[in-house]
Amino acid sequence: MTIQIKQLPLGPLQTNCYLVACTATSEAAVIDPGWDGRAIKERADRLGWNITKIMLTHSHFDHVGGLEEIKALTNAPIYVHPEAVTMLEYAPKAAAMWGFHIDPPPLADIMLTEGDVIEIGELRAQTLFTPGHAPGHVCFYLSEEAVLFDGDVLFQGSIGRTDLPGGDYALLMSTIREKLMVLPDNTVVLSGHGPATTIGDERLNNPFLQGDQWG
Numbered sequence: 001m002t003i004q005i006k007q008l009p010l011g012p013l014q015t016n017c018y019l020v021a022c023t024a025t026s027e028a029a030v031i032d033p034g035w036d037g038r039a040i041k042e043r044a045d046r047l048g049w050n051i052t053k054i055m056l057t058h059s060h061f062d063h064v065g066g067l068e069e070i071k072a073l074t075n076a077p078i079y080v081h082p083e084a085v086t087m088l089e090y091a092p093k094a095a096a097m098w099g100f101h102i103d104p105p106p107l108a109d110i111m112l113t114e115g116d117v118i119e120i121g122e123l124r125a126q127t128l129f130t131p132g133h134a135p136g137h138v139c140f141y142l143s144e145e146a147v148l149f150d151g152d153v154l155f156q157g158s159i160g161r162t163d164l165p166g167g168d169y170a171l172l173m174s175t176i177r178e179k180l181m182v183l184p185d186n187t188v189v190l191s192g193h194g195p196a197t198t199i200g201d202e203r204l205n206n207p208f209l210q211g212d213q214w215g
Contacts, residue, residue, distance in 0.1 A: 002122055003145045006043060007190070011035030012100055013062040016192050018149060021049045022121025029053035029120045030070055031140065031149050032192060034062050035102075037069025053120060056080045057151025058134040059088035060164070061095035061102055063192060068103040077109035079118060081129065084136025087166065112138055125149075128179050132172025133160030139179070146187050148199070154180055154189055156197040159208045176209070 006019040015034035021027065021044075028049035033040055044051050051074045056064060059080065071078060080088060087094075088105055095102045114129040118140070125140040133152045140149040152160035154176055162169040180189075185200025202209055 011062055011065050015062040018190060019044055020120055022123045025121030026050055027052045027121035029055050031055045032057055032063040033066035033070045035065040037066035037073060040066060040070050041073045051076050054078045058137040059084040059091060060134055061091040064091050064105050065102040067105045071106045079110045079112055080108040081136035081138050082111045087135055130175045130179050132168050132175045135166040148187050149190050152192045154202060155191045155194050157206055
């Protein structure tokens with residue numbers, strides 16, 4: 001097995017941050033450093049992993065609250081979709097509206113587009129452009145390991161909310177149908193909140209995905 005994954009629920013909204021490591025090289029990526037960058041770095045250090053990438057599914061404040069700290073501690077490049085940059089810059093103000101404080105995020109280093117492949121050691125994560133929940137939302141799909149890091153697109157028994165700025169219910173449902181439901185049923189879905197699920201389980205049981213159009 002060349003992949004190891006650690007889920008770290010962080011911050012006031014218990015947003016799932018993921019450490020994804022290639023065991024052959026000990027290289028690791030942070031996906032969505034929602035809070036407490038130092039805790040993320042300490043966990044990686046205890047595991048003997050070297051963080052070489054910081055990858056954002058989207059830029060809601062609860063997914064980037066630890067971004068400034070983890071960037072300062074690792075100097076790893078930050079990957080984000082260009083349509084998420086404006087919301088990333090606004091994240092501290094968005095957090096303040098909910099009564100929280102986050103440090104101003106650093107500038108992103110690498111802009112993502114559909115189909116981009118990010119190498120984490122010997123692992124290959126494909127970028128899927130998945131708007132609807134937030135502008136510039138992406139998922140990271142590791143086909144060989146049958147794992148999808150899907151941010152806030154699809155949850156166990158639910159879908160991402162679309163009542164926040166930039167949300168679009170019709171677009172989200174189109175994203176789920178065209179980008180996620182075409183993946184193999186055994187694909188493990190690791191979401192931004194809550195427990196893991198699979199594409200097959202959601203196809204059968206998710207109340208938002210019932211009907212012939214979902215296969």
